Amino acid sequence: MKRLRIDAIGWLRRYGTTLFLALLIVFFTSQNERFISLRNLTNILTEGSIYGIIAVGMTFVILTAGVDLAVGSLLAFAGMAGATVAGLFGADVSFSWLIALSSAILVGAAAGYLQGKAVTWLRIPPFIVTLGGMTIWRGATLILHDGAPISGFDSSYRWWGTGTILHVPVPVALFVVVAALGYIVQRYTRYGRHVYAVGGNPEAARLNGLNVTAIVTSVYAMVGVLSGLAGFLQSARLGAAEATAGSGYELRVIASVVIGGASLSGGRGGIGGTIIGALLIGVLTNGLVIMHVSSYWQQVVIGLIIVAAVAFDTFAKARR
Amino acid sequence: MSAPVLEVQNVHKQFPGVKALDGVQLTVERGEVHALLGENGAGKSTLLKILSGAQAADQGECLLDGRRLDPADTPLARQRFGLVTIYQEFNLLPFMSVAENLYLGREPTRRGVIDWKRMREDARTMLLSLGLDVDPQLEVRWLSVAQQQMVEIARAMTQSAQLIIMDEPTAALSSREVDVLHDVIRKLKSRGVSLIYVTHRLQEVKQICDSFTVLRDGRFVARGAVIDAEVGDFVRLMVGRDVEFVKRSRGAPSGVTVMSVKDICTDRDPLGRHATPLHDVSLDVHAGELLGFAGLVGAGRTELARILFGADRCARGVLYLNGRELKPLQHPAEAIEAGLALVPEDRKQQGCFLEQSVSRNLTLPSLRRLAFWRVFVNERRESELVEHYRQALGIKMADAQVAIGTLSGGNQQKVLLARCMALNPKVLIVDEPTRGIDVGAKAEVHQLLCEMAARGTAVIVISSELPELMALCDRIVVFREGRVTGAVSAADANEAALMDLMAVGHS
Numbered sequence: 001m002k003r004l005r006i007d008a009i010g011w012l013r014r015y016g017t018t019l020f021l022a023l024l025i026v027f028f029t030s031q032n033e034r035f036i037s038l039r040n041l042t043n044i045l046t047e048g049s050i051y052g053i054i055a056v057g058m059t060f061v062i063l064t065a066g067v068d069l070a071v072g073s074l075l076a077f078a079g080m081a082g083a084t085v086a087g088l089f090g091a092d093v094s095f096s097w098l099i100a101l102s103s104a105i106l107v108g109a110a111a112g113y114l115q116g117k118a119v120t121w122l123r124i125p126p127f128i129v130t131l132g133g134m135t136i137w138r139g140a141t142l143i144l145h146d147g148a149p150i151s152g153f154d155s156s157y158r159w160w161g162t163g164t165i166l167h168v169p170v171p172v173a174l175f176v177v178v179a180a181l182g183y184i185v186q187r188y189t190r191y192g193r194h195v196y197a198v199g200g201n202p203e204a205a206r207l208n209g210l211n212v213t214a215i216v217t218s219v220y221a222m223v224g225v226l227s228g229l230a231g232f233l234q235s236a237r238l239g240a241a242e243a244t245a246g247s248g249y250e251l252r253v254i255a256s257v258v259i260g261g262a263s264l265s266g267g268r269g270g271i272g273g274t275i276i277g278a279l280l281i282g283v284l285t286n287g288l289v290i291m292h293v294s295s296y297w298q299q300v301v302i303g304l305i306i307v308a309a310v311a312f313d314t315f316a317k318a319r320r
Numbered sequence: 321m322s323a324p325v326l327e328v329q330n331v332h333k334q335f336p337g338v339k340a341l342d343g344v345q346l347t348v349e350r351g352e353v354h355a356l357l358g359e360n361g362a363g364k365s366t367l368l369k370i371l372s373g374a375q376a377a378d379q380g381e382c383l384l385d386g387r388r389l390d391p392a393d394t395p396l397a398r399q400r401f402g403l404v405t406i407y408q409e410f411n412l413l414p415f416m417s418v419a420e421n422l423y424l425g426r427e428p429t430r431r432g433v434i435d436w437k438r439m440r441e442d443a444r445t446m447l448l449s450l451g452l453d454v455d456p457q458l459e460v461r462w463l464s465v466a467q468q469q470m471v472e473i474a475r476a477m478t479q480s481a482q483l484i485i486m487d488e489p490t491a492a493l494s495s496r497e498v499d500v501l502h503d504v505i506r507k508l509k510s511r512g513v514s515l516i517y518v519t520h521r522l523q524e525v526k527q528i529c530d531s532f533t534v535l536r537d538g539r540f541v542a543r544g545a546v547i548d549a550e551v552g553d554f555v556r557l558m559v560g561r562d563v564e565f566v567k568r569s570r571g572a573p574s575g576v577t578v579m580s581v582k583d584i585c586t587d588r589d590p591l592g593r594h595a596t597p598l599h600d601v602s603l604d605v606h607a608g609e610l611l612g613f614a615g616l617v618g619a620g621r622t623e624l625a626r627i628l629f630g631a632d633r634c635a636r637g638v639l640y641l642n643g644r645e646l647k648p649l650q651h652p653a654e655a656i657e658a659g660l661a662l663v664p665e666d667r668k669q670q671g672c673f674l675e676q677s678v679s680r681n682l683t684l685p686s687l688r689r690l691a692f693w694r695v696f697v698n699e700r701r702e703s704e705l706v707e708h709y710r711q712a713l714g715i716k717m718a719d720a721q722v723a724i725g726t727l728s729g730g731n732q733q734k735v736l737l738a739r740c741m742a743l744n745p746k747v748l749i750v751d752e753p754t755r756g757i758d759v760g761a762k763a764e765v766h767q768l769l770c771e772m773a774a775r776g777t778a779v780i781v782i783s784s785e786l787p788e789l790m791a792l793c794d795r796i797v798v799f800r801e802g803r804v805t806g807a808v809s810a811a812d813a814n815e816a817a818l819m820d821l822m823a824v825g826h827s
Contacts, residue, residue, distance in 0.1 A: 188696050190687045197684055200673035207631055207662060207670055208685045208739075209653035267675055 013313060017259060017273065021280045028287035035290050042169055046237070048282030049175035050075075051249050052275065053230045055256040056182040057223030059274045062257050063186075064199045064219050065266025066119065066126035070133030071227045071253055074111055075246035077137040078104040079231030083150040083241035086157075097157040097236070104232040105225055111137060112224015116217035126220075134250065141243045151240035161237025171233045178226065183271045195219065199266030252281055255302070259309045280305075323386055325350045325483055325514045326371075326403075331380030333366055340366040341377070342538045346516075348483065353505060353515045355525045355546065358535035359558050359758030364518055367535070368485055371516075372405035373398040384483065402482035406472050406489060409668070414461035419443035421460055422475050446474050449504075464618055466493050473501065477508070484508070485516045490524060494616040494784060495819075502528050520758060521785070522551045534558055555759055577640075578778050579605040579747050584627060584637035584648065596620040598627070598635070598802045605747060605778045610769060612789035612810070613782040615799035615822050621782045622665050623802070625749045629662045630655040642746070656685055659746035663736050663753060665782070667729065671736045674725035678717055679706045681724045682735050686742045709738035713768060730761025737768055748772055751782045766792055786815055800825045 012019070028035040054071050061068050082104030086096040093099070111133070118129045163170045186192040197205040198215050206212050235241040260277030262269020281302065288298045328346040332339075341363045348354045358364045369375040371382065373395040382389040384401055395405070412421050420427075422443050428435045443456035452470045460468060469489065476484050490498045505515060505528055517529055525532060525546060532549070534541040534557040542557050584601040598620050605611055613621040626632045628639070630649030639646045641658050649655045652662070664670035673681055683702050688694055690701050706720045713734045717727055724732055733753065740748055750769065754762040769792065773779045783789050789796050790813055798806045798821040806821040820826065 188699075190691050190695060190697060193680065193684065193687060193697065196676060196680070197673055200676050201669075203670050204664075204673060205684075207629070207652050207664055209651075209656040210684075211651070211653060267673065 013261075016312065017261065017276050017280060017309065021276060021283060024280070024283050024287060028283070028290065031287075032290050035287060040286065040290070042172075044279075044282045044286045045172045045175075046169045047286070048278055049169075049171040050230050050234050050237070051252050051256065052175045052278040052282075053171075053178050053226050053233070054223065054249065055253045055274050055278050056178050056271060057219070057226035058253045058257050059182065059260070059262060059269060059271055060186070060195055060219040061126075061223050062199075062254070062262045062264060063195050063266060063269055064216055065202075065264070066216065066219065067130065067254065067264065068112075068115070068133075068220060068223050069127065069130040069250045069254075070111075070115065070137055071223060072246040072249035073134045073137035073141065074108055074224060074227040075231040075234060075249060076241075076243060077111065077141045077144070077231070078108040078228035079235040079241045079245055080141045080144050080150065080243065081107040082228075082232050083153070083235055084144055086153075087150060094156075096154060097160060100157065100235075101160070101229075101232050105228040108224040108226070108228020108231065109221055110224070112227070113217065113221040115224070116220030119220065120213040120216050138243075138247075145241075145243070147243050149240040149242045150235075153236065153239060158236055158239060161233055161235070161239075171237065174229070174233065178229075179271060179275055186271050191215075191218075196267055199268075201267070252278075255306045256281055259306060261313060322350055324348060325385055326516075327381075327383040328367075328371070329381045329383075331367065331370060331377045331382070333363075333370065333375070333377050340538050341370075344380075344535060344538070344540050345543075346533050346540075347543065348514050348516060349531070350514055351509055351512045352530040353509060353517050353528055355529040355532040356516050356518045356535070357522075357525070357532055357554055357558055358541075359760055362535040362558070362758075363538040364535055365487070366538075368405060368487055368516075368518065371398075371403065371485060399479060399481075402480065403485070404476045404479050404481040404483070405485040406476050406487065408488045410468050410472055412460045412468055412471060412475075415459055417457050417459055418447070418454055418463070418471055419456035421471060422446060422456075422478050424475075426478070442478075443474075446478055447471075449507075452500075466497050466618070469493060470497070470501075473504065477504075481513060483514045483516070485518075487518045488520065489517075490519060490521060494618075496616065498524070520762075522554050522759075525554060526551060558759060576607045577604045578607045578642060579628075580640035581605075581624075581628065582638040582640070584624065584635055584639075586623065586627065586632075586635050596623050596802045598623055601637075601802075601804055603797055603804060603807065605780065607746070607778055608773050608776045609795065610773045610779045610781060610793045612793035612796040613780060613799060614786060614789055614796050614818055616784075618801075619799035619822070620802040621799050622751055624799075625662065625751055625780070625782060628655070629660055629749060631662070656743060659744075661740035661743050661745035661748045663733070663740055663748075663750040665751035665755075667732055667736065667755075672724050672732055675723050677721045678715070678724050678727065678735055679703065679720040682706050682709060682720075682739050683742065685739060705742060709735075709742065713738055714764065728757075728761075730757035730764075733757055733761070733765060734768075737765065741768075741772065745777060747778045747780065749780045749782070752784065753781065754783070754785075754788065762788075786818055790815065790818075798822055 034040060054075070058068060058071065082100035085103040086100035089096060089099055115129050115133050118124050119126050160170050165173050194210050194215050197208065197210060198212050202212050231245065234245050256277035257269065257274050258264065259280055260269065260273025262273065284302060284305065285298060288301060324347045326346065326348040328344065331341050331344045333341040344363065344367060346367065356364055366375070370377045373393045376391040384403055419439050423439050428438045428442065440456050447454055447456065452467065454463065454467055460471060463471065473489060489501060493501060508515065519525065529546050531543065531545050532554070533543045534554065536558060582602050584598050586598045596618050601624055615621050623632070627635045627648055630651050633650060635648040637648060639648055649658070668674060679702065683690060683705060686705065687697055690705065691697050703720065709715065710720065715734045715738070716731050724735055753765050753769065769779050769781065781789065781793060790810055793810050795807060795809050796813055796818065797804055798818060800822055805825045
């Protein structure tokens with residue numbers, strides 16, 4: 001009897017988030033059947049994909065016991081930079097999307113790399129570095145175009161945000177690709193093992209010959225690249241690069257990773273959990289809107305769920 | 321005789337899949353030092369946790385001073401009843417001063433504010449009575465491992481304890497410091513304080529303890545008076561068989577020098593930690609040789625090991641590896657590349673990834689060899705490698721996916737040794753390889769080190785236990801205050817002469 005209860009806690013710890021996600025979907029559908037409509041689900045997924053892509057990178061950062069608070073600002077900065085560079089080439093260039101996409105990714109990579117270097121070289125705690133980054137990139141976005149949005153993208157640019165591949169919205173398809181790659185890297189490569197090792201015990205990792213500095217720097221560069229990609233997709237989806245884009249995303253992204261079971265002290269977590277966490281936040285936000293819960297209360301509910309998820313995990317761990 | 325200070329009756333504790341304690345009893349008389357003996361996994365730690373209030377027993381009674389202890393007590397509540405536990409892992413706050421640590425939560429006050437002057441003076445008096453000459457205002461993080469251990473003990477003494485539990489208090493102490501501790505324990509005894517003393521150094525039991533209880537596989541085996549028992553009896557009771565420190569006969573080392581160290585010096589603390597600076601350290605290491613590093617705590621043995629392995633920098637000098645002249649290595653990656661491997665001193669802090677699986681712990685530095693295109697880990701080959709070492713070293717675990725933190729100390733150490741063996745090193749450095757592991761596992765670790773040497777690896781063994789070095793090694797280099805004070809072949813070594821080299825620098 002006792003054995004059974006312990007196993008139930010272990011099972012809940014592992015699949016509890018997924019179960020909760022399923023229950024939420026059932027509940028929202030019972031409240032309003034419009035929730036389960038293809039149109040609404042597509043909406044949830046597209047919105048979720050943008051920060052889901054960043055959450056894949058954030059998983060690696062949090063695995064190293066770090067955190068990146070700058071991803072929302074970096075999304076805006078990279079999106080704005082991409083649109084600006086594309087604009088420099090004029091409207092009649094046929095591959096303006098390619099210019100914007102690659103510039104956004106490059107800017108994201110460079111910014112992420114700088115933050116990683118600040119963490120490893122200057123030994124500033126990641127929380128402080130990226131808290132600074134959060135303000136710096138937001139400010140840089142405003143400087144770049146004087147606070148005004150950039151719009152008027154051509155249809156091939158917009159396709160990246162609004163088009164479909166085999167009926168799947170492009171951002172969702174890209175999220176699937178990024179998540180799959182992230183999963184493979186985390187689960188099957190030496191690099192993935194190294195990230196877990198650095199997060200689990202940096203001193204032991206170094207004594208096993210791992211280049212801890214390079215690994216830590218790389219995860220910030222990676223989340224930078226993915227923030228750049230997300231910034232480009234967001235601008236394509238909205239039809240404009242806005243200075244306010246992605247504000248508050250850092251919290252959603254970190255929440256996805258943490259609800260997905262990762263430990264902020266590093267070494268524990270995974271992409272699988274992060275995806276469930278990102279979907280859970282997407283479903284919850286959307287469902288509450290559909291139920292006409294005010295946006296003020298939405299924030300309260302989401303906050304409570306983050307705390308409850310971690311509290312349960314801690315409780316289940318203590319029980320073992 | 322008055323009533324016993326502690327009586328534990330019929331205690332049971334079940335963990336998932338393991339019966340940790342099965343009807344254990346323990347009686348400690350007032351003013352005696354009681355040795356709690358048993359191999360790792362025998363249930364000592366679980367019993368200590370139940371006594372200290374860190375865990376609750378499933379069944380059974382504990383009577384302290386005739387009063388029944390509530391199983392739901394927190395460790396703090398137990399301390400108020402006068403039952404203080406000193407764990408192997410320090411419970412000190414590194415960024416607070418020694419004095420603040422000693423009186424944490426019980427700071428002397430005057431008119432509601434902390435009386436710093438009195439606290440400093442009380443701390444100094446307490447430390448001096450322990451023979452520890454440390455500034456009470458120094459932050460604890462600057463102290464050596466041995467000094468921190470002494471602060472732990474001092475802290476227990478500042479609490480008016482009637483029963484002190486010490487979990488391997490001497491595992492990290494030099495022999496001089498052990499003597500100081502033993503003096504302190506005698507003083508406590510004379511004041512009527514009782515102690516439960518857990519140690520793997522069985523000679524110590526003869527020296528300091530009055531009575532003993534032996535546990536094996538979670539069961540009570542025996543209780544007796546130390547005066548009626550020999551060290552061999554303890555071992556027999558603990559393992560249920562006879563084990564000795566055997567001098568192993570092996571072929572002579574080949575004599576080929578694989579590594580040579582010339583004039584290694586360090587000026588200052590590498591990384592600002594409390595480390596002994598080295599002065600002109602030179603030595604040769606031969607293939608197939610078991611070379612011991614002897615010395616007191618702080619003699620510079622671990623410092624040299626870390627510099628050889630590239631773990632600490634700031635060293636001047638020359639290193640010859642396989643006949644090539646090198647500057648001291650700058651990173652452990654270079655060392656591993658050059659054929660060195662290290663089992664570090666502190667298993668938990670520097671060796672293990674405690675939350676990760678045995679498999680991941682074992683294969684981490686070997687992954688390059690186990691990966692397709694050096695990128696994708698071949699999990700089939702990985703599990704074959706782990707299985708190979710599980711069998712070869714007799715690592716006891718449910719399966720290779722359990723977290724290494726759930727294994728006993730001896731098994732953790734075997735995993736760390738397997739990790740090094742999988743690299744096929746030319747030079748293997750093991751720092752305190754048998755610290756805190758049980759008698760049976762010690763013999764197995766010694767056997768493994770001998771096998772490594774027999775296959776041509778040069779094995780450097782750092783140990784604070786001279787009998788261990790004398791039984792195990794071909795040659796012993798003695799360190800004192802950052803200098804090499806002698807090198808003797810183990811055949812000619814005698815303990816007294818080595819002690820002189822360690823303590824005064826000449827024999």
